[in-house]
Amino acid sequence: MKQEPHSAAAAPSSAFKNVKEVEAAARTRMDKVLADLQNEMAHFRTGRASIGLLDNVRVDYYGSPVALNQVAQLHVPEPSMINVQPWDASTIGAIEKAIRNADRGLNPSNDGKLVREPVPPLTEERRRELAKKLSHVAEERRVGLRNVRRDSNDQLKKMLKDKLISEDEERQALDGIQKLTDGQIGKLDQIAKAKEKEILEFK
Numbered sequence: 001m002k003q004e005p006h007s008a009a010a011a012p013s014s015a016f017k018n019v020k021e022v023e024a025a026a027r028t029r030m031d032k033v034l035a036d037l038q039n040e041m042a043h044f045r046t047g048r049a050s051i052g053l054l055d056n057v058r059v060d061y062y063g064s065p066v067a068l069n070q071v072a073q074l075h076v077p078e079p080s081m082i083n084v085q086p087w088d089a090s091t092i093g094a095i096e097k098a099i100r101n102a103d104r105g106l107n108p109s110n111d112g113k114l115v116r117e118p119v120p121p122l123t124e125e126r127r128r129e130l131a132k133k134l135s136h137v138a139e140e141r142r143v144g145l146r147n148v149r150r151d152s153n154d155q156l157k158k159m160l161k162d163k164l165i166s167e168d169e170e171r172q173a174l175d176g177i178q179k180l181t182d183g184q185i186g187k188l189d190q191i192a193k194a195k196e197k198e199i200l201e202f203k
Helices: 019-041 089-100 124-161 167-201
Strands: 058-061 064-067 072-078 081-086 115-118
Touching: 019 124, 019 167, 058 089, 081 089, 089 115, 124 167
Parallel strands: none
Antiparallel strands: 058 064, 072 081, 081 115
16 A cells, blocks of 8 residues: 555644754654554565565454454464464464465465465566565655654744744754754665665575
């Protein structure tokens, strides 16, 4: 599901009393942008088995959609296999169906007790497609970080106008917000680069 670039960190509605509150709110919102990026990247299939591939899979459990990890134990016995052990053996068919229908490109099977999910290697074409998608997702999150910076700067300018802070305080705070933004974008680039390497190099 596509998100708006800034939706990961909506601007706070309450007014701030001092510079420290503005900076703390900016850091919290930027941390959420990075957490959302890492959560989304966990769903990228790289050819390496990871239980993160099955995050957000919902199983029909007696008529209600339930998270897979609520009805089964997941583990990775080898780099190309995920095993799903249902708590209730009667749900094994529903679990297999849910994984198959989750649009992860996976083809599970079960022996009546355990669902086995082989994770096939990716084609070079699919690797390039995933790397391109990753680049797009990362850029959306960079925009999200810059939106936080913009909101914070606007708040600081308003505080100066309202005579809550001095010009020196505003200047120092704007510099601090910029340094925070640069640092968070650096973290984002590092995370995305590591994921891209995993996508393109893992065999």
